[in-house]
Amino acid sequence: MxxxxxxxxxxxxxxxxxxxxxxxxxxxxxxxxxxxxxxxxxxxxxxxxxSSAGRALRSQRADAVALIVPNSSTHVFGHLYFMHVLTGMSTAANAHDAQVIVSTNADTSSGGVAYERVMRSRTADGAIVTSAAIDDDHVQTLVASGLPVVLIGNYPHLERAVSVGIDDVTATERLVEHLVTVHGRRRLLHVTGTLDHQTGIDRRDGFLRAADTHGLSDVAVVEGDLSEASGAAAVEQVLASGAEHDGIVFANDDMAVGGLRVLRRAGIRVPDDVSVVGFDDFGLARVTTPGITTVRVPAEEMGRIATERLFDLVDRRTPSTTGQHTELPVEVVLRGSCGCDDDARSPAP
Amino acid sequence: MxxxxxxxxxxxxxxxxxxxxxxxxxxxxxxxxxxxxxxxxxxxxxxxxxSSAGRALRSQRADAVALIVPNSSTHVFGHLYFMHVLTGMSTAANAHDAQVIVSTNADTSSGGVAYERVMRSRTADGAIVTSAAIDDDHVQTLVASGLPVVLIGNYPHLERAVSVGIDDVTATERLVEHLVTVHGRRRLLHVTGTLDHQTGIDRRDGFLRAADTHGLSDVAVVEGDLSEASGAAAVEQVLASGAEHDGIVFANDDMAVGGLRVLRRAGIRVPDDVSVVGFDDFGLARVTTPGITTVRVPAEEMGRIATERLFDLVDRRTPSTTGQHTELPVEVVLRGSCGCDDDARSPAP
DNA sequence: CTGAAAGCGCTTACAG
DNA sequence: CTGAAAGCGCTTACAG
Incomplete structure (x- = not known):
């Protein structure tokens, strides 16, 4: 060498x-x-x-940003969502000649320590944190420490946090409204995401709010965990109970995939007998038969913008204003699973 | 702060x-x-x-490894494959208390310089390189420089390289053999991957070799680029030509997804009229209808093992032997697209 | 046995 | 204007 x-x-x-x-x-x-x-x-x-070490030591700047994924069960981390975020981060980081570090807690026992170390050791100048649970103390500590951090998602209880996200409530309302007004569905079921994450809560609340708006009396909510298996299990449970629904709103596409499989095996036709919608559009929703009507979450753009906001903080270009949230628009993508033609699109917002 | x-x-x-x-x-x-x-x-x-900088400067070790993806069109980088590799890398890196850096050349104009800098600047102690084209000079330079590098894939022309991969030739032969012996398919079409990558060549060669072994006279090969669109285009082209095939071997699942869509629209039934197989099993093949029979590439394990090999090099535990290749076994996953029942599996190798 | 210097590579602030 | 020291934070090799 x-x-x-x-x-x-x-x-x-x-x-x-x-x-x-x-x-x-x-x-x-x-x-x-x-x-x-x-x-x-x-x-x-x-x-x-x-030498990056020599330069970093002298300039007190690592020229690196970290992507922190607190909740690192393989099921969660090995997801296309992170790839999209990472792509967006890389774009912004390359423009700043900075490296991207991926920090995931394989070891749950060490808790948040892993990424606290990344920050405290100055390996990275700042971090993007995504998929954090509402009650994750480590994230709160990180934000409170004043180190440059940008969260992806909504964290209403973390007032000082800088974050980038979408409006999950309204997006879910739009999906329900579509099912009701275009396809005449009224007996709706919602399969939730994990309810210790704000997205899970917001999508459920959007569902309930829309049900209220449209006067739907015959709705049900079942808890899921975002996995394909939990989507399947939720549908099995509902079928076994004998409840009849003409529309299912899954909190993400993975669960919708699981649900579609169970419905198909039960001989229930989608969308003829029941309309199905998902959420995310990270890749799966496009390839099923029928394609899944969903909300496209702009994960790559979220990663890119979050990283730009992060560099603002690192460079102190932005005064350390408290709690800034950037909300990105989303698009409803209409496919066959709700009853629309596959590949149709809603007009841009 | x-x-x-x-x-x-x-x-x-x-x-x-x-x-x-x-x-x-x-x-x-x-x-x-x-x-x-x-x-x-x-x-x-x-x-x-x-301080990581202080420690790195003193110890001449960054305690970090990089994942380098030379070919970074978004289409290529934003793929679940990289997430799997990254997950495997993280597992190994965490065990060594090392960071994982992701380096992708958003800027194609700068060519290989981006990751050469990562290595020369000692930001990382070593690198995993994946998806490199056969004639990528930068990879050759990197390997020749003697810096610790482990390649994922097969690089027969880089004798000094340390690499981890699978046997694409044999795996593709197994797929063809399955179509021939179990489903009686003989008029086969192969849609290739990119032929400037060894996997593209090997899978094609496996197809041709198996065709030869089984005395298939009526086979055809069309070039694709691993994208869903190219799979669709290849099938459209073949349909337009009037050629008749009873089996299609796609070099990856993405192209198979595109092909399935075209076949469906053309009213051609899968697997009744034509058997379809793919390659990779990174996530898509499981969710289509029918599910796609494919070869499961152990990407996470490849990432993990490559990283362990890399630490061997970094720590000099391994004498700098020339050209060591680790070959991992693969599994054929039988699903509905070839004519088997969905979710069946071949026995473990 | 223990105290404190030297030096990793860099860049800025200081002395001349 | 320019030369060279100082010091970022760390750890090892050296002096006492």
Whole structure:
């Protein structure tokens, strides 16, 4: 393994001090054009790349941001959602010449310590936290510590938090409204997400609010956990109970996939007998038969914008205002599972 | 933002030098039990976390590994495959108390420079490279530089490379054999992956070899690019040409999804009229109707094992032997698209 | 046995 | 204007 080239090597090659070489490479005006050119050429020839450790130690800046996923059961982390967020983060981080660090707590016993360490050790200048449970103390501690953090999602109880999210309540209302007004469905079932996460609560509340708005009296709510298996289990349970529904609103697409499978095996036709809608549109909803009508969550854009907000905090361009939330618009994507033609789209908002 | 606590602060609190505090925290035997306990307590109380920059600079080790994805069109990077690899990497990295850095070249103009910088700057101690094209010079340079690198996939022309992969040739042969011997399909079509990647070549060669083995005379090969759209386009093209096939072997599941859609719209029944198989099983193949018979690529395990191999190199536990390849077994997953019952499985290898 | 310097690589603030 | 020290935080090798 070749010994790495330091600034000192470059300086020696040109016959200047490493301080001068540093200034030359950063384009400092006090270095003559001639010296600057010589240093740059030597750096290129030697393949000099600044040591990130040396630079970080001196500048007190890691030029790195972390994606923190507190809840790291494989089921949760191994999801296309994170890939979308990560893609958005990478776009923003590349523009800032910063690295992206992925920090996930494989070890649940160590709790939040893993990512607290990332922040305290200054491995990253700031962090994006996503999928945090409402009562996750570590997130609260992190936010309260004043370290640059941007949350993805809605955290109404964390007043000081900077966050980026969507309006889950309204989006779910739009789905229900579609089922009621376009397809005449009124006996609706909602299968919730995890209710220790705000999205789970908000989507359920959107469902209930819409049911109220439209005067639906015959609705039911069953708790799920966002997994395909829990969507299947919820539908099985309801079928066994003998309850009859003409529409099912799943809190995400994974559960809708599980539900569709159970319905198909039970000989219940979708959308003829029952309309189905999901939420997320990260990839699955497009490939089932019928395709799943859903709300497209702009995860990549959330990741990108959250990261830009994070750099604002890190660079202190933004005064440390308390609690700023950026809300992104969502789009309802109409497919076959509700009774619309596959691949139809609602007009842009 | 609270000023970060340094070793000096901890030492001052106890009344020792920072050198002594350092030794106390690392459990060095020359520090008395009493002092050690006092330092540890002070560190806890002050919330001391070692600066990664200070430590990295001193120890010449970043305690971080990078996942490098050279070919970063969003279509390629935003794929569940990377999430699986990343999950495996995280597992191994956590066990070594190392960070995971994700480096993707959003900017194609800068070519391989982006990840060469990651390595040269010592931001990471080593890298996992995946999805590299056969003729990617940057990968060759990286491997040749002697920096710790483990490749995921097969790189027969890079003799010095350490790599982890599967046998794409044999796996594809097994799929073809299944179609021929179990379902009596003989007029097969293969839709290839990208042929500038070894997997694309190997899967095609596996198809051709199996066709030869079974004496199939009526086979065809169409080039695809692994995208859903290219799978659809390939099938449209073949349908338009009037060629008749009773089985289609797609080089991945995404293309199979696209192909299934076109077949359905054309009124061609799967598996009744034509058997379909894919490759990968990263998530899509399970949710279509019918489910797609495919080969399960153990991406998470590949990520985990590649990372363990990488730490071997970084720690020099392994002598720098030339060209070590680890081959993982794969499993054929039988679903409805070939004509088997959905959810059936081949016996473990 | 223990105290404190040296030095990892960098860049800025200071001295001349 | 320019040369070279100081110091970011850490840990090991050296001096006493």
């Amino acid at each position: 070749s010994k790495s080239v330091t600034l000192k090597d470059v300086a020696a090659a040109v016959g200047v001090t490493s301080a001068a070489a540093s200034m030359a490479l950063s384009g400092h005006e006090r270095i003559s054009e001639k010296t600057r050119a010589a240093v740059k050429q030597a750096a290129d020839e030697l393949g000099y790349v600044p | 609270s000023k970060s606590v340094t070793l000096k602060d901890v030492a001052a609190a106890v009344g020792v030098t920072s050198a002594a505090a350092s030794m106390a925290l690392s459990g060095h035997e020359r520090i008395s039990e009493k002092t050690r306990a006092a330092v540890k307590q002070a560190a806890d109380e002050l919330g001391y976390v070692p």
